[in-house]
Amino acid sequence: MKNLKHKPETVSELQLYLNELYGEVNKSRNVEYMFSYLFRNASYLARSIPRGQNCVQNFIKTFSWLFAIANKLEIDLEDAYLRKYPGVCPYCITKPCICSKTNKKPISYIKEWKIQEELGHKYNVAKSANPSPSMDSFVEKTNDLYPANIHIWKAAGPAFHFFRLLEELGEVHEAYTSFCRGAKDKHEIENELADCFAWTLSSWGIHYLGESLQDSFITYYYNSCPVCSSIPCKCEAYSDRGEMLVKIEELRLYREKIKELLEAAPDHSELLQSVIEDLQFAESDGKTAVAITAVKQSESALEKLSSQLGQVDNSAKSVASIIASAKAILGTFNWLS
Incomplete structure (x- = not known):
């Protein structure tokens, strides 16, 4: 977005930008x-929040795939x-x-056609009152409408x-799927996408209270596609950046740091050599579960080594520094959580 004089300010403008960015590559994708x-990014979002991880990207990617589906089906998500x-x-x-009191119905009986007319009238009022809503205004609107979500x-x-x-x-x-077989019209999809949109908006507003979702979108897409850095996107199918499966290059970097530690602390060679061999096995095996076990055991080894460091002389300082660097590398492993 850095080359755009006018950055997207409304929900519709954001949807349009994402269609310009990904519309061409998504033509061949169903x-x-x-x-x-x-679904994948929403599940990772659900995982990252309770673990205290930075989940701005998971939020943005979840919203972006909602927009992608809307664009594919020619649905205006703002309007929906x-x-x-x-x-x-x-x-x-x-x-x-007040649905918790009324069991998802009006407090007193109202004819269904009157309900639909009332909702239609309020829709027209909402459109005219704020013809250019932003993501941030939708966040605020959602949690004002459902304050119980915040308390829960x-x-x-x-x-x-x-x-x-x-x-x-x-x-x-x-x-x-009902739409595909002709049992439902597209309005049903619009309705359900709106619900997903609302729950995700509400989650952002609670977890990142006071932070701009609109600005976070611009930051994430500032250099165009965050994977290929092109506009329009040139990514091939399934070329996503993984998050929760082991990355062998990350594991290898960590093992190299343990080798550095071995050179600095030769008195602990038996322990460290065992760690290095386990990490090498995890690299060759390639399975995330195996890598997690190997890394978790290496963490215990590092803690043991830290506790055995003598008085702070130059060699101890060097070992402690390398251990700190190794732990910093571990802190970047999303798949380890």
């Missing part, structure tokens, strides 16, 4: 392909959201939502949010 990456959530809850027709998150953590997001993702896929 919705199931995109849905698999949406406003139709589903036009300033009131679509079930109890109230702001803030604070009391019990993010599990409820991601249980609901998982449920909505399943409904997106069901709506799509």
Whole structure:
């Protein structure tokens, strides 16, 4: 985005930018392909938040795959959201939502056609009141409408949010397959995408309270595609950057640091040589589970070595420094968590 004089300021502009960036490469990819990456990144997001990891990228990628599916199906996600959530809850027709009291219905009986007319009227009001909504305004709007989400998150953590997001993702896929066989029209997909969008917006607003989602998008895409750095994107299918599976080059870098430690602490050669051999085995085996065990055992070895360091002389300082560097490398292993 760095070459754009006008950075995307609205949800629709952001969707348009992502279509310009990925629309061409996504022509050959079906919705199931995109849905698999949406599900994957949403699941990694659910994992990273309770572990205290930086999950801005997982948020951005989850939103981006939602936009990709919307673009593929020619759905305006901004409009779909406003139709589903036009300033009131679509079930109890109230702001803030009182569905916990009414069991997902209005507090008093209202004819269904009147409910639909009321929602249509509120949609028109919402469109005219804010014709250029940003991602940040949608974050605020969602959590103003559903303040109970904030209380649940604070009391019990993010599990409820991601249980609901998982449920909505399943409904997106069901709506799509129903659409493919002619049992449902595209409106059903719009409706379910809006729900996924809302739950993810709410999660951002709670976890990153006060931080701009719009700005985070611009930062992430500032140099165009963050993988190939091109616009339009030139990435081949399945050329994503992995997160939760072992990267052999990372493991090799860590092993080289242990070899450096072996040279600095030859008195501990038996322990360190065993660690190096286990890491070499993990590299050749290639399985994440094997790598995790090898690295976790190496951490114990480093702790043992640290506890055996003598008084702080120059050699001890050198060993301690290398151990600190090795631990810093471990801190970059997302797959280790």
